[in-house]
Amino acid sequence: MAAIAQRTVTQAGVATKASRKEVVAVRAVAQPRQGSVAGAFTSSPSAVAARRSVVAKAAAAVEAPAKPVTKSSQYELFTLTTWLLKEEMKGTIDGELATVISSVALACKQISSLVNRAGISNLTGVAGNQNVQGEDQKKLDVVSNEVFKNCLASCGRTGIIASEEEDQPVAVEETYSGNYIVVFDPLDGSSNIDAGISVGSIFGIYEPSEECPLDAMDDPQKMMEQCVMNVCQPGSRLKCAGYCLYSSSTVLVITIGNGVFGFTMDPLIGEFVLTHPNVRIPEVGKIYSFNEGNYAMWDESVRAYMDSLKDPSKWGGKPYSARYIGSLVGDFHRTLLYGGIYGYPGDKKNKNGKLRLLYECAPMSFIAEQAGGLGSTGVERVLDVNPEKVHQRVPLFIGSKKEVEYLESFTKKH
Ligand code: AHM
């Protein structure tokens, strides 16, 4: 996909040592925030006292253990930026990861606006080419991929990216520091776009490993192989995962390994505002979300499971409800909030189903687990699967813990 490559982005293996400025990032702790907070006050004696108290609170927050989010005024906004700063102060993430997450959020804002205006801006329909997986790319697939790549390249903290819409992992040439690996599906469920139905972006962030020293450029082919290996990490090593739902509202859901947090975009101020602190998925939920059109091609164990969900005698007279958008982000978001199970099993034609491990199943499974749920292939935990290929597929069953375990009670027997 050389045509898609940007000024600062090249295929893995062709970045130069000279282009990399390894600079130790200065951690943004309390000081910059103090300045900006103080600047918002006037200099009357009471204002000075208020400023001192704010500064003292900010300094104390650096040392004090995490406290629940409380608002001091009805006009106080707890935004994604505030959350990132607080997590950085607590030491959960470093400044570089916070920068990468901010750039992903910026990409999501831009894609949200493009999705919203797709019908007006002639962005519906197909682009006229296929991705490496032989799928017709929609115009918005291509544009969203560009948006993600540009945002990640300009933040200067991303070393390698792997995308559903790129044949191979791509090295970002002008990295300032950090070299995080970002995997993403820029616009999942894009077959829904032309009908104005929910779509979303999915992403995962890994730390770089030493197997891919981007400045050792002697053998580009070898470098490429090493970089592919570097990208192919199991989900258990994810530092951050998230998705952004473009629907009646735009919601960014994110985990950095200490719970799941949801931020809704306020279009009036253009910011993601914390609306779902510490999301917990219900342990059970009587909603299933599968493409049942494939029923006849499923394995016997999955068919037996599906039959059981529909048998009222097993569930006190009321069988499970079916809900299926055909948009993983939308279907998963509902499952996360209401409980239930989403499934894309393997079938006779595609033994590993449709969904990709690296940038769909693993990030979603990290979120599910962090919310108290599970992500399974039917026989093992998704986060334990070691990817061998960037675009590798795995069956996915994800959602409420008890629901996924019930599914496994069928699929693990065989
Ligand atoms: P995509 O990445 O090409 O958009 O495909 C992924 C989507 C998921 O969002 C969705 O759950 C699934 O494909 C739907 O597939 P199907 O139409 O076979 O039910």
Ligand code: MG
């Ligand atoms: Mg996808």
